[in-house]
Amino acid sequence: MTLLTVENLTVALPQGGDRPHAVEGISLSISAGEILCVVGESGSGKSITANAVMGLLPRGLPVTSGAIGFEGKDVLALSPEAMRRLRGSRMAMIFQEPMTALNPLMRVGDQIAEALRVHGAGADAAKRVPELLAAVNLPDPKAIARSHPFRLSGGQRQRVMIAMALALEPTLLIADEPTTALDVTTQMQILRLIREIQSRRGTGVMFITHDFGVVAEIADRVAVMQRGRIVEQGPAAEVLNHPQHPYTRALIAAVPHGAPDSRPQVTTAPVLDVKGVEKTYRRGGMFGARAVVRAVHDADFILRRGETLGLVGESGSGKSTLARCVVKLVEPETGTIAYHGTDLRPLSRNAWKPFRQRIQMIFQDPYASLNPRRKVGEAIAEGPITHGVARGKALAKARELLALVQLDPGAMERYPHEFSGGQRQRIGIARALAMEPELLIADEPVSALDVSVQAQVLALLADIRERLGLTMLFITHDLRVAAQVCDRVAVMQRGAIVEQGPTAEVFSAPQHPYTRQLLDSIPGRGWTPPAV
Amino acid sequence: MRDFWRRFRRNKGAVVGLLILVLVILLAATAPWLFPGSPWDMAAAPFMPPGEMDMLLGSDSLGRDVAAGIAHGARISLLVGAVSTVAALCIGVSLGAIAGYLGGVADDAVMRFTEFFQTIPSFVLAILLVAIFTPSIISVVFAIAIVSWPPVARVVRAEFLSLRSREFVQAAEVLGKTRLAIVLGDILPNALSPIIVLSSLMVASAILLESALSFLGLGDPNLMTWGFLIGAGRSVIRLAWWMSVFPGLAIFLTVLALNLVGEGLSDALNPRLARQRGGAA
Incomplete structure (x- = not known):
């Protein structure tokens, strides 16, 4: 069943931009239980596409032509109020920066409960919030619900965002570079989580990324965008292994890849010999606990010419x-940094x-x-x-x-x-x-x-x-x-x-x-x- | 530069302010030709209301021309405003730069010193300084500079603190540039916008301070100033309102103009913020 169809969508840019349209004549569709990756470099219009679907385009960027259909409704014709009811309950979005997308003054649990309440499902919030947090594999959901966002790591915050997005069991999830701000190990966990939730609930996912590695990891289908147009679209295996459009080829060729070749061992004289360097940051003092961060320790290395x-x-x-x-x-506290001795x-x-x-x-x-x-x-x-x-x-x-x-x-x-x-x-x-x-x-x-x-x-x-x-x-x-x-x-x-x-x-x-x-x-x- | 002017023009109030300011400066510059002779000379019968006996804005209790007083007073007021601001900037920028760039103990020392000045009510300190050094234009300028540098030091310090950790400053360190070269060549040019905006507002408050000192009789006794005119007219305000009102209006317009220009500069120098403000309106 097709969840979302975007047909011939064109969004104008304000005058004086580097091109007349933010996106031009793009068409794509997402079925239930499918992950569509929208790939492109910065400025290619991928986030604009996502925002258009959510009805979140800024005032200066009007839709000039095309249609967006979601579950049989014409999204562009909906009133702001109808659109608001749709957002969150039927389609949800997760953002790149989990810190700025969460209210820093509100407990995490309250924020998820609020998302439920806004859509009239606040009654069983007390029961649902820990369930949701558990569903995104957060340890000790009760404690997490009581903490403020700054207590959580980047990966944990992104999980909270996903929990919030999933609170009302939307049929479409839009993820705008959700792992770009995260470390690789955390990124992998989040990717697995999205994949798992999507297969468990049959959610359709629009996943926006610039990284072909991520595409290979998660996509069912891929749409490649360049300067506001979709230049290539197809099943993931097809696009990744047999790219047709020159731009896709160029992008894939640019992905750093391949096993490292074994190179001859360098045995020249050392240029830099770093031994026993330690740097410790101390915060706080006088009152309260002192936080000590050992930024560098046990990091000896030799660099040869x-x-x-x-x-x-x-x-x-x-x-x-x-x-x-x-x-x-x-300036480190101890150690030697020997440059040619x-x-x-x-x-x-x-x-x-x-x-x-x-x-x-x-x-x-x-x-x-x-x-x-x-x-x-x-x-x-x-x-x-x-x-x-x-x-x-x-x-x-x-x-x-x-x-x-x-x-x-x-x-x-x-x-x-x-x-x-x-x-x-x-x-x-x-x-x-x-x-x-x-x-x-x-x-x-x-x-x-x-x-x-x-x-x-x-x-x-x-x-x-x-x-x-x-x-x-x-x-x-x-x-x-x-x-x-x-x-x-x-x-x-x-x-x-x-x-x-x-x-x-x-x-x-x-x-x-x-x-x-x-x-x-x-x-x-x-x-x-x-x-x- | 043209871009800057275009952004400045977008703020209508700032353009009006600039216009008023230019008029006041013109008035000050042409005062010796418009009103030849000393403004202290008797020009008409005392207490002439505006319009009578060729007195455009009336005459005061000794028959002096109020219009001539305002025109000549504009020179002193603007001069005091400009010179004391430059002096305050010199103190504030150097101390702020030292505190912000060096950090640590130097920062603590300079900031405690600054706070020491901020805790003393500035007007009382200014009165005290002028009273100790006997009223003269130099002591007035000195007093105003001494009480108005702390905000500059704080702003400059904050700018330096954030700029110091920027990568281009670190790059300059790695290139081996001297501290002075980094401060003058890399950090200060990028901290100029808030300093320029702040200084336009400081000129306004310096003019107010000078007027207040003159009003209390602590101005230079040999120089005609706006504050002196108001001070001289206050005892007869029910008899001759024009003696206080017109100099007051001159102060009001000049200070307003400087504030408007300051806001316009701030918009023009921070185009990003200005655009947001424009977008929200």
């Missing part, structure tokens, strides 16, 4: 803190200065890592100028570097906001390279980028590393990226390195249970993208 070491782990595992300790953005940790700001040229860093967020008020050319040249290179020479060098990172030299005179995320990340890379460093620290350099841009930036990094003979410390939460980039990986959990070794070895024969768990959680593990 010309090799790339991956630091992988989930959020809060201390991988970024460890990397920041190396460049003194964070010199301990960097006790050095003063001035004594550090010569090493700034040798050790450089690339940051995660391309939108935050460039000074918005400085022209690109100046931003790239300012490092060398600080270290005494003549201004004209530094600017000439910046021009060369822009060519190296495949940007137009005209970019010199422009400001960062005129560039896309991928282009900005290239500028960030050029800024780091301007210092002619020996050691490059890359802190999640591609995690804020779309998958096709991510592939380009990774290729650029690999090319530059090869050409300039860089040593690299590569921090990532994405094991698929690590497998592609790193010679060796070190897996971090709660501030400590629990396992390290050559990438191929760690991936094929993980020793530590946590590594095994991480590897099992890679979405779409059973799917090998076809060579296209």
